Amino acid sequence: MGPVAAMLLPIEKLKRPSPLCVSFEREIHEFLTTNLNGYTVASGNISGYWRDHSGRNLYGEHREYRVALPPSATARQTLEIFLGTLAHEMGETCIYVEHGGEAFLIYAAAQ
Numbered sequence: 001m002g003p004v005a006a007m008l009l010p011i012e013k014l015k016r017p018s019p020l021c022v023s024f025e026r027e028i029h030e031f032l033t034t035n036l037n038g039y040t041v042a043s044g045n046i047s048g049y050w051r052d053h054s055g056r057n058l059y060g061e062h063r064e065y066r067v068a069l070p071p072s073a074t075a076r077q078t079l080e081i082f083l084g085t086l087a088h089e090m091g092e093t094c095i096y097v098e099h100g101g102e103a104f105l106i107y108a109a110a111q
Contacts, residue, residue: 007083010060014028014063018089039066076099088110
């Protein structure tokens with residue numbers, strides 16, 4: 001199947017309508033099943049604390065999505081483009097991702 005990518009998405013925004021007039025949850029489902037052949041979502045919420053670039057303490061509750069990236073030159077790039085667009089649509093600065101033993105942020109795409 002391929003290496004696993006995990007992403008944390010803000011739970012309070014998942015039921016909101018996306019620009020496609022469906023919930024963000026549905027948009028994510030459609031993208032992951034169509035482009036990456038499926039996914040797993042954690043049943044509980046994940047909460048976290050962090051500091052932003054200006055030093056402010058932040059808190060958030062998230063749902064974890066996990067997807068196996070197929071051995072393709074474009075699979076990771078396709079996911080990152082989707083997440084950058086999703087961050088923008090959700091009004092998020094960035095989305096936390098883990099892949100290949102690394103943790104990184106995908107920043108909202110400029111639209």
